[in-house]
Amino acid sequence: MTDVRSRVLRLAGAFCAALLIAGLLIRVSPEAAQSTGVQIRVSFPGSLEAQRIDGRLLVMLSTDAKAEPRFQITDDAATQLVFGIDVDGLAPGTPAIVDATATGYPMRSLRDLPAGTYTAQALLHRYETFRRGDGHVVKLPMDRGEGQQWNRAPGNLYSTPVQVTIGKDATVDLTLDKVIAPIPPPPATKYxxxxxxxxxxxxxxxxxxxxxxxxxxxxxxxxxxxxxxxxxxxxxxxxxxxxxxxxxxxxxxxxxxxxxxxxxxxxxxxxxxxxxxxxxxxxxxxxxxxxxxxxxxxxxxxxxxxxxxxxxxxxxxxxxxxxxxxxxxxxxxxxxxxxxxxxxxxxxxxxxxxxxxxxxxxxxxxxxxxxxxxxxDFRAYTVVNLYEDANAYYVDSRWKKTPRPGHRNWLGHVSTTLEDMNLRELALGTRTRSGQQWDVWEATYSPVGADGYPKRIWDKVTGQIDKDVAAYWKQHYDLVHIMQRDWEKGLGKKLAGKVNLYVGDMDNYYLNNAVYLAENFLRATTNPWFDGEVTYGDRAEHCWNGDPVRPNYASRLRxxxxxxxxxxxxxxxxxxxxxxxxxxxx
Structure with a gap:
């Protein structure tokens, strides 16, 4: 009897604890329960495009009617919402489903979307299949004259913005009814x-x-x-x-x-x-x-x-x-x-x-x-030391979880974190295909992965750094390390007088940190002396260029x-x- 009674009490306690946890979850985020079944179905008519399309399908939801949602996905506080999925061979008239499994930014999932009225817009960023000389077959967005801007790329399909009301188990249909037009070549002039x-x-x-x-x-x-x-x-x-x-x-x-x-x-x-x-x-x-x-x-x-x-x-x-x-x-x-x-x-x-x-x-x-x-210098990859830090998004600590900053103003006020910046890229494109800043560094500096795409320098979700990839970066693209490694092997004689660096000491992206490390090396050179310039702008932001007279907004245009x-x-x-x-x- 005692064992049975104890078992019943334990089960009752566990049941009450489950109810308590459920209640706490509901009180913390009641909106989440309302929208777990949200689905956004996106399709395009055969009259607009007759072929199947590979690419990244993006759905933007905005509460700001001042501009199209596709122009409102940013790193700062004004950003609106985006949710993305990959599509392979999407056929005309066949809807692609964007639901709680889609990667979102800054909200991670549609299941967390509060019920309400939004301006909705979808865009399909086209990928092309490349059969590279190294034997890999990859799908990537080829530039079409716009400079790799997903929201302006000619040939991308997008929908007319519409106002939608989203609640529990809502289903929204969006039609890609427009195509971004080609960009005409610029005219030549006398100069x-x-x-x-x-x-x-x-x-x-x-x-x-x-x-x-x-x-x-x-x-x-x-x-x-x-x-x-x-x-x-x-x-x-x-x-x-x-x-x-x-x-x-x-x-x-x-x-x-x-x-x-x-x-x-x-x-x-x-x-x-x-x-x-x-x-x-x-x-x-x-x-x-x-x-x-x-x-x-x-x-x-x-x-x-x-x-x-x-x-x-x-x-x-x-x-x-x-x-x-x-x-x-x-x-x-x-x-x-x-x-x-x-x-x-x-x-x-x-x-x-x-x-x-x-x-x-x-x-x-x-x-x-x-x-x-x-x-x-990748010891100062903005605010991350790729060789010593374990995580790019948070300061290494057993008990604390301090986010690393991504952008600041000249007073040091932080507007976004490294995690936020990278999660936006992940929503815009998987496999280093967002066309954004952190992904391009990875695409440029990393070795090729087994799937033909760049190896990740860190896990895009968790921020955990891959030390093998970091070691590859160091030997191939860490410019300070390469100069230091090869300076007395003859590189120094070829660079003397040619290396000149200028940066504001309140650069918005903390780019001055790597310049400090470069200066430490350059000013210590003796065989030969580097014989160049390293200059800092007091309280100057990105992108100060060494002008000692004009303010930052003026010098960057000169x-x-x-x-x-x-x-x-x-x-x-x-x-x-x-x-x-x-x-x-x-």
Missing amino acids: IRHERIRSEKLSKFWGRDMYLGAHVLVPEGFDTHPEARYSLMIDHGHFPSTFEGFREEKPDPTLKPDHNARFNMDGYNRYQQQAAYDLYKEWTGAGFPRVLIIQIQHPTPFYDDSYAVNSANAGPWGDAIVEELIPYIEKKYRGIGQGWARFMYGGSTGGWEALAAQVFYPDAFNGAYAACPDPI YHQMFVPKAVARMEKTAPKGADLKSWRY
Whole structure:
């Protein structure tokens, strides 16, 4: 009797505990129970697209009617909701089901969606099948002239935004009834020319025709001085639709001023037009050096640019740029065509690219001016030490769970975390296919996985770091480690005077942390001395470029004026005997 009585009491206690837990769960999140059965069915008619489609199907739900939901998925507090699933061979008229199993951001699942009224929109981001030269078959979103922007990519299907009311066990039908239109090529002008070439190296890697492009800014007098030969400046950075930051027309006085939240500034769009027109006036004036400047179009199936290096996943973009595109440009536009007359500069992604290309092709260039570069030392991969930390999302601790920050302002106020930023990418695309920042680093730096996609540097859900992948990154793309490893083996002699770094000490993405580590190494060099610059902007945010006078919002629009004169001064100082230092002076 005693054993039976004890068993009954234990069962009763367990039952009461279960009821208590259930009650607590209901009180904490009553909305979750209302929406566990939500299904959103998305289809497209055969009249819009007759073929089956592979891709990432995204459903956006918004409570903000100011813009289409597809333009409201961000890293900051203003973001709306997105839920994504992969589709393979989705047929016309066949609905794809987005339900509680879909990956969501910032809400992880539709089961947590509060009942209410939303503006709903669906978008199907197309994937193309690549049969690569390494034998892998992968499905990826090829750029279509937009610079890898999923919400603007030509050919993507999307639905007209509709207002829907969602409650318990709701079923919502959305129809992809529109197609994003192609982007027309930019017009050529007296000063801006456009080039596009097929790359043999990249085409072989990807198993289909691949192209490189460039927008060329030619100097004043280019057409009337056929005897002149010019040095080449490469302005590295994200995908440029045309040559950015140069305006031949006067600013539009009727342009409605906007508000720039980053700089808390009204009318920043007007300021940008004025700065671009100011460059035109300086460029065509008597005092500005006569050089060629190019901005490269090199989007990959992973991102809006290639990071200008060779990659196991993305292909030999570094070789394609240095050995195919640059010689083509210099031949056509009368470049001097030698390493002493080539220079690179850029900010953020462009800053990393400029330094990386200088390190990997030290003889091909005579200087890199890297502003606010992406992490150049993976001991400071923003706020993560890839070699020592166990988890990317949380500070290593037995009892605490302190999130690592992802973005701050100049006062240190944090607006998002690394986990949030990565979960947004996971909702936008699995297998490193989001087309966003953390995924492109992974696509560029990682070895190829068994499935043909990049190996994860960390688990996208948990943040657990893969140390084997980190070791691969270190040997192949940790720029400070590579310089330190090879400096006295001859690399230092080829880089002396060529490495220049500029960053704000309150960079929004903590990019100054890696520059501190780079400075520690560079200033300790003796064989030879690095003989370059490392400069910080006090309280300056992303992307400060070394301008000691102008505020951050102004200096970031003056890269050409900052770095072209520096490059020309170095060219004149280091040019070999008999070099052409006169034909371009007119």
